Amino acid sequence: MRKLTVFNNVTLDGYFTSTEGDMSWAHRRDPEFNAFVQDNAKGGGVLVFGRVTYQMMAGYWPTQLAREQNPVVAERINAQQKVVFSRTLSQVSWQNTALLKGDLATEISTLKRQAGPDLVVLGSGRLVAQLAAARLVDEYQLVMVPVVLGAGRTLFEGLPERLGLQLLSSRTFGNGNVFLRYAPAG
């Protein structure tokens, strides 16, 4: 059974993006934290996106700008297997990306039963809420960034019932980020 992990930067008021989709607050340059992110992502895995996050990522990582700004991550993420869930997209141009149009929980359950690398959801708030509700998420990895936005999009909007979690580990960084790992409780 493949594991499904959610990885996201979140503000102290619980948002993974501003109302307008801005995530620049999450980029807190710090060698220790950058090394951690690269190491944490090294395992690879299949990246899972909703449409909004996919389009944002696909508009940046394949570009020359990304190859200059973030050569290591750009090379890896472009080569990595990716899955995007969308009912409105008709095709995807980012390399190694599969477009899935079926029911999210059914498709993810099928993927989890197949052999292969683990699945990692980045961003994609609507997906996270639905996958959390369907109890398909095995681990939540949240980077608590020391900023408050006042408004934004939560990862768990519309979750129909409370989700109890169990803290697995925590790590504090010099730039003030706190990395928290959780599994669903009991």
Add this chain to the structure above:
Amino acid sequence: MRKLTVFNNVTLDGYFTSTEGDMSWAHRRDPEFNAFVQDNAKGGGVLVFGRVTYQMMAGYWPTQLAREQNPVVAERINAQQKVVFSRTLSQVSWQNTALLKGDLATEISTLKRQAGPDLVVLGSGRLVAQLAAARLVDEYQLVMVPVVLGAGRTLFEGLPERLGLQLLSSRTFGNGNVFLRYAPAG
């Protein structure tokens, strides 16, 4: 100059209370955490409330039930100095409570300049957002409780601009709570 601290339990999606005002998710019995809370509150200080949180607290702590369930905290909080901001309340019945009706930022600035114990805001989301915007909060103490509500009230609703913070310290508890202390950045 007196210090103003905000102390709150928050969920991983950034809420200090459910939409209906439920905070029961924050009561995660654990001897280590209970000892910490009692010790953290030992310094006393003047408690600062908005009307909603005041009415909830004033409806519990002076009762016989509270004295039976939480004798140590009940005795202390009933004896403690308290301030409630409300334009609609005409009187307050909880002992040692002052009702303030003036402009929040002005009143708090005045209080901070007076001699006396430090000020601590509990709950009171609307107050926190306004005090944060007015840059009157010296320290944010957040207990990240390992639960997701999906909906609720954020401490920072309506904050007009981003608030950058600096992590002061973190502590992890056996019950999965993570206590984070922040000061406003630079």
